[in-house]
Amino acid sequence: MNYKNIVFLRIKILIGFFALIFLLLLISFNNVIAQNDYPTDDQVNAIAKELYCPVCENTPLDVCPTQACAQWRALIKEKLIAGWSKEEIKQYFVDQYGDRVLAQPPARGLNWLVYILPPVVFVGGIVVVYLNLKKIKKSSEKVVQVSNNNNDKYLKEMEEALNVLNNEEDLS
Amino acid sequence: MENSHTEEPKNPKKLPRWAIIAAFVVLLGFLALMGWGLKNAQQGPVQEGQKVPPFELTTFDGSKIKTEDLLGKVVVINFWASWCKPCEQEASELEEAWQYYKDSGEVVFLGVDYVDTETEAMGYLEKFNITYPNGPDLRTAISQIFRISGVPETYIIDRNGKLASRKIGPFVSISEITSMIDSALNQ
Numbered sequence: 001m002n003y004k005n006i007v008f009l010r011i012k013i014l015i016g017f018f019a020l021i022f023l024l025l026l027i028s029f030n031n032v033i034a035q036n037d038y039p040t041d042d043q044v045n046a047i048a049k050e051l052y053c054p055v056c057e058n059t060p061l062d063v064c065p066t067q068a069c070a071q072w073r074a075l076i077k078e079k080l081i082a083g084w085s086k087e088e089i090k091q092y093f094v095d096q097y098g099d100r101v102l103a104q105p106p107a108r109g110l111n112w113l114v115y116i117l118p119p120v121v122f123v124g125g126i127v128v129v130y131l132n133l134k135k136i137k138k139s140s141e142k143v144v145q146v147s148n149n150n151n152d153k154y155l156k157e158m159e160e161a162l163n164v165l166n167n168e169e170d171l172s
Numbered sequence: 173m174e175n176s177h178t179e180e181p182k183n184p185k186k187l188p189r190w191a192i193i194a195a196f197v198v199l200l201g202f203l204a205l206m207g208w209g210l211k212n213a214q215q216g217p218v219q220e221g222q223k224v225p226p227f228e229l230t231t232f233d234g235s236k237i238k239t240e241d242l243l244g245k246v247v248v249i250n251f252w253a254s255w256c257k258p259c260e261q262e263a264s265e266l267e268e269a270w271q272y273y274k275d276s277g278e279v280v281f282l283g284v285d286y287v288d289t290e291t292e293a294m295g296y297l298e299k300f301n302i303t304y305p306n307g308p309d310l311r312t313a314i315s316q317i318f319r320i321s322g323v324p325e326t327y328i329i330d331r332n333g334k335l336a337s338r339k340i341g342p343f344v345s346i347s348e349i350t351s352m353i354d355s356a357l358n359q
Binding site: 054055066067068071072074075078094095096097098099100110113 | 205292313
């Protein structure tokens with residue numbers, strides 16, 4: 001084997017080695033991509049936070065410690081892997097377990113009262129307070145005005161009486 | 173001298189009559205709504221001897237079963253869930269009871285899976301070799317009819333569609349199940 005052949009062989013080995021490293025990197029890169037597609041617990045909890053446990057009372061799904069809730073969180077993960085959107089998952093939960101799983105009741109039927117009553121009562125309260133304050137201010141202004149008028153008349157009478165007295169003293 | 177202290181501010185303007193009536197109507201409406209909600213909340217479960225409202229169960233394999241179509245037969249409705257440990261105590265006994273009655277054609281078993289996930293529910297059915305029709309309690313519509321307080325609960329409906337008996341909690345033996353069903357059959 002001459003020198004030229006040895007060099008070619010070494011070059012071939014080097015190329016093979018780099019090709020192997022490149023393939024290994026490619027495989028691990030693909031794995032990284034696949035892992036990124038897998039939903040994290042934070043992504044699952046972001047949806048679970050907006051849902052309530054249908055069994056336990058007033059417990060959001062993201063913090064519920066029961067086995068049933070763990071199953072529902074796993075179900076959210078399954079749906080996310082299957083490519084479902086947040087709204088689709090929430091709708092699935094509503095279809096399965098009813099409206100009570102929603103943290104915010106849907107705005108339909110009697111549920112409208114939940115959204116309408118508080119602002120209406122709040123605005124009504126502000127109007128009543130404003131009208132009463134206005135009324136109190138008006139009546140206090142009237143009292144001041146009346147009392148000012150009374151003082152003026154009284155002072156006038158007093159001044160007249162004093163003038164009369166002064167005049168009488170001067171004459172005497 | 174003029175008596176200025178007799179001057180009084182005029183009476184404040186009263187609210188219009190329509191506003192007062194409207195306020196009372198809103199208040200009464202709100203009270204009626206609260207009363208209605210309270211009445212619903214306090215309404216107890218279907219009592220024994222009472223007609224059970226009709227409902228439809230969509231099974232896991234997609235078939236629909238209407239209780240109206242089951243008149244003339246005794247219907248055993250069992251509420252369960254895969255996450256419910258006490259349900260596992262009675263699962264095998266219920267299947268055994270079903271095997272005992274199924275050939276007679278006089279008794280129908282329906283399993284209602286209460287707020288569960290399908291994968292785990294199917295695993296549960298497979299684990300206990302349950303063969304009678306089972307389906308999810310969609311939107312908890314069926315459990316609301318019976319106002320169940322938990323799982324497992326079992327309701328036995330007689331041939332006339334009236335509630336014959338109920339069992340809150342798991343059955344402890346197959347004889348307990350059969351005695352309740354036999355009693356409904358003999359009514």
